[in-house]
Amino acid sequence: MDAAGPQFSKSGGNVIANILSYQQNDGSFAHTKGGTGNGMATEQSLQALIAYDYYLNDKGPLYRFHSHQTNPDMKKPRITIVGLTDQEVVQEETLSFTVAAQDSQGGTLLPRVTLNEKEVVTHEPGRYQVTLIHGVNTIGIEAVDAAGNAKRVVYTIIYEMPPIPGDKSVEVSPIIDGPLKRGEEQPVKVKITNRQAKPQQVTLLIGIYNAKTKKLEDYKFVTQTVPEKEEETLNQSIFVPMTGDFEVKAFVWDNLEDMNILLNEPQRFVLE
Numbered sequence: 001m002d003a004a005g006p007q008f009s010k011s012g013g014n015v016i017a018n019i020l021s022y023q024q025n026d027g028s029f030a031h032t033k034g035g036t037g038n039g040m041a042t043e044q045s046l047q048a049l050i051a052y053d054y055y056l057n058d059k060g061p062l063y064r065f066h067s068h069q070t071n072p073d074m075k076k077p078r079i080t081i082v083g084l085t086d087q088e089v090v091q092e093e094t095l096s097f098t099v100a101a102q103d104s105q106g107g108t109l110l111p112r113v114t115l116n117e118k119e120v121v122t123h124e125p126g127r128y129q130v131t132l133i134h135g136v137n138t139i140g141i142e143a144v145d146a147a148g149n150a151k152r153v154v155y156t157i158i159y160e161m162p163p164i165p166g167d168k169s170v171e172v173s174p175i176i177d178g179p180l181k182r183g184e185e186q187p188v189k190v191k192i193t194n195r196q197a198k199p200q201q202v203t204l205l206i207g208i209y210n211a212k213t214k215k216l217e218d219y220k221f222v223t224q225t226v227p228e229k230e231e232e233t234l235n236q237s238i239f240v241p242m243t244g245d246f247e248v249k250a251f252v253w254d255n256l257e258d259m260n261i262l263l264n265e266p267q268r269f270v271l272e
Contacts, residue, residue: 003052016052019045073147075104079111081141084155087209087216089251089266091162096129101143101151114140132159135259160259169196170226172252172263175233179272183242188250189235190263194226201225202262203253204234211245223255240271 002008003015013021022029022045028037029045053059083097101109113120115130116138122128130139137159142152175189194200205221222236240246248271252263 002055003048016049019048073105073145073149076149076151077104077109077143077145078102079141079143079151079153081153081155084139084157085214086155087158087214088155089158089160090132091160091261093132093159094129095132095157096127098126099128099141100126103145104149105145109143109145111141111143114138132157134159134161135257158259160253160261162261170194170200170202170262172202174250174263174267176267176269179270180238180240180248181272182240185237185239187235187237188269189233190250190252190267191231191233192224192226192252192262193231194228196228198228199225200228201254202234203255204236205251205253205256206236206238207249207251208238208240209247209249211247217246221256246271 004017008015012018019029022031022033022041024030024037026037029041030037031041078101080100080102081097083095099111099113101111103109110125113122113128116133117140120128120130130137135158137157139155139157140152141154142150144150171193173191173193175191177187177189180186180188188204188206190204192200192202201223202225203221203223205219207219208217209215210217218238220236220238222234224232224234226232234252238248240248248269250263250267250269252261254260254262
């Protein structure tokens with residue numbers, strides 16, 4: 001607000017004019033009209049006048065010194081993470097990784113690490129160990145410096161139960177018709193043989209990954225129930241862009257909630 005504006009003005013003047021009326025001939029300020037100048041009154045009056053000058057010239061508030069520094073710190077902290085890969089599929093319940101956070105002005109920061117929105121406590125700074133839940137997990141890492149600059153990164157980790165060795169009650173056989181063609185909607189098929197005396201839910205998921213960053217760029221899936229003692233083919237199409245360095249993988253689970261593995265290793269496809 002303008003201290004000399006109409007909100008703070010009366011017939012006898014405004015707030016700024018009133019402050020200046022306490023100024024003495026030598027430049028000092030008094031506490032009372034007709035009084036003598038003193039250090040405390042002078043300091044308080046000058047602070048008020050400087051704050052008004054800041055207001056007029058868009059310099060910010062008087063007491064937020066960093067906001068009107070010549071070179072304010074506007075850079076976000078740096079976060080270095082080892083042991084995490086975004087969109088990674090793991091078969092181990094426990095995951096260990098390290099985190100280091102640094103202020104852009106120098107110095108070490110204490111990051112905040114969360115697993116599925118719950119804070120992770122560590123007894124050894126920089127080293128973290130988490131226990132994943134079955135399915136999709138979110139690991140968040142955030143660092144904030146003294147100037148309030150914040151950096152946050154998020155990793156998605158998928159934990160799926162390892163297959164039971166030697167279990168052939170449900171057999172999955174990928175059907176490879178040749179390389180996948182770029183720029184076309186291509187079918188991906190798997191043959192499911194259910195030897196159980198009960199129906200089996202099966203999910204085929206096809207993912208397109210950035211070959212450099214390993215991040216999941218796009219995916220499609222289909223879920224189907226195969227009757228007992230029956231054989232069926234799951235079919236799902238996927239579109240691979242003409243340009244870009246990609247990897248295409250097919251996963252077969254029972255469903256996207258439990259993600260019990262039915263195909264031991266993801267099926268990788270050649271692109272042409």
